[in-house]
Amino acid sequence: xxxxxxxxIEAATFRHLIGYLREHTEVQNIDLMNLAGxxxxxxxxxxxxxxxxxxIDVDYEQAREIIYGMPYSEWKDKYQKEATKExxxxxxxxxxx
Numbered sequence: 001x002x003x004x005x006x007x008x009i010e011a012a013t014f015r016h017l018i019g020y021l022r023e024h025t026e027v028q029n030i031d032l033m034n035l036a037g038x039x040x041x042x043x044x045x046x047x048x049x050x051x052x053x054x055x056i057d058v059d060y061e062q063a064r065e066i067i068y069g070m071p072y073s074e075w076k077d078k079y080q081k082e083a084t085k086e087x088x089x090x091x092x093x094x095x096x097x
Contacts, residue, residue, distance in 0.1 A: 018043070022069045025079040034090045043067045 001009075021027065021040060029039035044063040051058040064072040083091070 018067060018069075020075050021067075025075075028081060028087070030083045030087045030091055034087065034094055037094070040064075074091075 021043075026077075029041060032039040041064070043059060044067045047066060048058050048060055048063040051063070058066075061072065068075040
């Protein structure tokens with residue numbers, strides 16, 4: 001597989017992941033962090049960093065809007081739930097390791 005084809009496949013995979021996360025708003029960021037060690041905010045930070053590496057100025061809020069498909073504040077109001085005690089404990093335990 002040549003580099004261009006690999007990049008196209010990787011980009012398509014990334015777009016699919018973002019689309020999936022946008023569709024599945026019931027999946028909370030804390031659940032993603034507890035299970036996978038990353039969340040939508042992490043993706044936003046990685047997106048911003050990749051843009052900056054290429055000399056493109058994308059601030060964190062712009063990157064969040066790209067990942068969430070809407071301003072983060074809107075997503076948070078519509079979909080983010082208060083973390084349960086169990087979720088918070090699992091997150092704390094994961095951070096301690």
